[in-house]
Amino acid sequence: MTVIVRSPAWAPCHGCGAFRRRRRCQPSRTSAGLLDLFRGGSEAQTLPEEPQGTALLRWLEGRGLPPQKLAAVAVPGAGRGLAATQPISKGEALLRIPQQLVITPAAAAQQSSLAPLLESTPLPAWSVLALWLAEARAAGPAGEWWPYIQLLPDHTGSVLEWSEDEVGWLAGSQLAEAAAEIRGAAAASWQEMQPLLAQAAAAGLGPPGAFSREALQSAFSMLLSRLVRLPSLGLGPPSAAAGQARQAQQAGAAGEPPGTEALLPWADLLNHSPASTAFLDWDPAEAAVVLRTDRRYWPGEEVHISYGQKTGGELLLSYGFTPKPADNPHDGCKLRLALRPGDPAAPAKAAALAAFGMGPSQLFPLRMAAAPFELVHYAALAAAEVGSEQEAGQLAQRLFGAGDIPPTLQQPALEAVVAACQAAMKAYPSSLEADRAELAKLEAADAAEAAAAAGQRQSGGSDAGQQRRQRRHQVLQVLVYERQVLARTAFVLQQELKDLRRMAGR
Ligand SMILES: C[S@@+](CC[C@H](N)C(=O)[O-])C[C@H]1O[C@@H](n2cnc3c(N)ncnc32)[C@H](O)[C@@H]1O
Numbered sequence: 001m002t003v004i005v006r007s008p009a010w011a012p013c014h015g016c017g018a019f020r021r022r023r024r025c026q027p028s029r030t031s032a033g034l035l036d037l038f039r040g041g042s043e044a045q046t047l048p049e050e051p052q053g054t055a056l057l058r059w060l061e062g063r064g065l066p067p068q069k070l071a072a073v074a075v076p077g078a079g080r081g082l083a084a085t086q087p088i089s090k091g092e093a094l095l096r097i098p099q100q101l102v103i104t105p106a107a108a109a110q111q112s113s114l115a116p117l118l119e120s121t122p123l124p125a126w127s128v129l130a131l132w133l134a135e136a137r138a139a140g141p142a143g144e145w146w147p148y149i150q151l152l153p154d155h156t157g158s159v160l161e162w163s164e165d166e167v168g169w170l171a172g173s174q175l176a177e178a179a180a181e182i183r184g185a186a187a188a189s190w191q192e193m194q195p196l197l198a199q200a201a202a203a204g205l206g207p208p209g210a211f212s213r214e215a216l217q218s219a220f221s222m223l224l225s226r227l228v229r230l231p232s233l234g235l236g237p238p239s240a241a242a243g244q245a246r247q248a249q250q251a252g253a254a255g256e257p258p259g260t261e262a263l264l265p266w267a268d269l270l271n272h273s274p275a276s277t278a279f280l281d282w283d284p285a286e287a288a289v290v291l292r293t294d295r296r297y298w299p300g301e302e303v304h305i306s307y308g309q310k311t312g313g314e315l316l317l318s319y320g321f322t323p324k325p326a327d328n329p330h331d332g333c334k335l336r337l338a339l340r341p342g343d344p345a346a347p348a349k350a351a352a353l354a355a356f357g358m359g360p361s362q363l364f365p366l367r368m369a370a371a372p373f374e375l376v377h378y379a380a381l382a383a384a385e386v387g388s389e390q391e392a393g394q395l396a397q398r399l400f401g402a403g404d405i406p407p408t409l410q411q412p413a414l415e416a417v418v419a420a421c422q423a424a425m426k427a428y429p430s431s432l433e434a435d436r437a438e439l440a441k442l443e444a445a446d447a448a449e450a451a452a453a454a455g456q457r458q459s460g461g462s463d464a465g466q467q468r469r470q471r472r473h474q475v476l477q478v479l480v481y482e483r484q485v486l487a488r489t490a491f492v493l494q495q496e497l498k499d500l501r502r503m504a505g506r
Contacts, residue, residue: 047073047302050080052151053269059147060266064098070303072269078321079153081271084297094303095267095280097289102282103145103263104233108132111144113206114196121196125261126227127189130219131211133263137219138210148265155467156225157320160186160217162471169475172428173482174334174363175313182317186220224318226268230289231259233282264289272319273304274328280305311365313478322474325368325481332367333482335489337375337420339382348389349381352396366485373403376493379420380405380413411504414497421490425483432483439476446473 053072057065069088075081088094105125109118112132123131136149143149155161159179167183170176190213197211209215260282267280267289276294283290297303307315309330312322325331338361339346339353350360364375377399386392398404405413425432 047075047083050074053080056147056151056266060101064100065266066096069094073302075271075302078271080269081302082269083302084299086299088293088297090293090296092293093283093286094291094293095289096286097264097267099287101265102289103129103132104260105129114200117196117199117205123193123196124189126223127193129223129227129263130216133219133222134215135206135210137215138207152222156221158221158224159183159317160221160224166468166471169472173313173479174336175317175478179317182224186217189220190216225320226263227261228264228268228280229259229261230280230282232284233260233262267291270303270305272307274323274330276304276306278305312481316474316478322478331481332365332485334363335366335375335420335424335486336361336363337378337382345386345392348386348392351389352392353381355393356396356400366489368485368488371489374400376413376417377405379416380409383412383416384409411497411500414493418490418493418497421486425486428479428483432480435476435480439473439480442469442473442476
């Protein structure tokens with residue numbers, strides 16, 4: 001029996017760790033106020049210490065933050081970051097941010113001038129945090145958290161800040177759906193808080209103008225790029241009844257993951273590396289938020305965390321940056337498969353899929369050299385002729401439980417996925433060649449601009465113009481790579497089909 005899509009060259013997603021590139025680490029000298037960063041081996045870059053970040057550190061230390069092995073630095077193309085000031089070993093606990101410096105939704109609600117209203121009209125966590133951020137910004141230097149607030153960037157580049165026209169660049173990609181979802185969620189949250197804001201205005205609560213649409217939109221964008229989920233915060237000891245109840249409540253009826261979302265001053269200066277597997281979390285033993293490193297660092301090296309195993313497009317929508325695909329082992333795209341609408345067995349198949357956590361229309365992640373085996377197995381269920389719910393359930397069990405495709409379904413399943421890839425490629429409004437050509441032009445223009453900047457010559461474009469061009473560049477990079485992944489997926493599956501047909505012809 002042929003096992004499809006499980007050859008080493010075509011491994012399931014979790015097998016793509018082979019792409020991970022390790023940076024060579026070398027010790028470097030730290031000179032007064034300057035930190036040397038080694039990127040990609042021997043090429044040294046100087047990362048200047050960042051004064052506002054240092055001021056924040058001092059302020060936090062005055063409020064209980066323990067001594068740090070990290071300094072705030074300016075990172076070209078990424079704003080601020082944190083770099084090691086002393087050798088750091090693999091697995092070491094860094095940061096140790098105590099509870100009083102963690103801005104959870106509960107803390108934000110308590111500190112908000114809208115506290116009495118939030119008690120009677122509870123809002124979702126990210127709305128409460130957005131109100132807190134908007135109020136802290138409006139309070140200015142007089143506000144309690146100003147040393148933190150003042151170093152937040154004016155813009156994050158998240159999709160909440162894009163014009164409609166720029167969002168339109170995503171047409172054809174599944175990212176268009178994701179962008180609409182994010183923008184829709186922000187708009188819905190804004191609507192949801194209107195009754196509370198009307199009450200606040202009537203009672204004269206909060207700084208004037210603090211809760212305008214623009215202020216809240218900017219706060220939502222800031223949260224998209226900075227909010228951290230702490231899976232272990234808010235969970236009691238497993239044996240304690242109260243803790244268990246809270247855990248159950250936090251796991252949520254809606255399938256929300258357990259834990260708490262929070263803003264983390266200082267820790268939120270950490271930038272993302274696609275190669276990193278280090279995460280921030282609450283450590284009950286330390287009673288603090290801790291970063292446990294996944295590698296050793298020499299003084300001067302920027303310390304990275306993982307924002308999650310995200311594609312370049314996902315990072316672009318939430319964080320406003322996209323790594324080069326070659327640097328991101330998690331890059332790829334999503335492909336939608338669905339049950340045929342006219343299929344009389346669709347309800348039975350939908351019930352069978354539901355038992356495995358899948359829907360009648362389902363997105364599957366594709367990587368350049370990997371796809372989940374469920375992709376083809378889903379297509380097999382969609383293509384199968386089944387007469388009853390029981391038969392659909394048995395087939396789903398064989399496909400997703402045992403991971404096996406009946407031989408008669410192998411060919412139609414592969415053909416269906418190839419067709420889906422081809423249809424997905426056709427959905428982009430401009431051709432891959434045209435987008436590649438525009439991308440090459442933008443890359444050349446950016447290289448020329450970088451050279452001009454290195455020679456300290458003034459660059460020509462306006463800020464808004466440059467930002468738009470940079471965004472176009474990022475979007476094109478993502479859209480070109482998505483189609484390369486779709487084309488590669490179709491190609492690999494076509495090879496599998498050829499093999500199948502050859503074997504059938506023997
Ligand atoms: C949590 S903040 C990290 C601190 C941020 N650099 C700053 O200056 O405040 C997330 C933001 O940092 C930037 N960022 C993080 N990792 C990056 C990376 N690898 N490349 C470029 N920008 C990055 C993006 O602007 C992102 O929205």
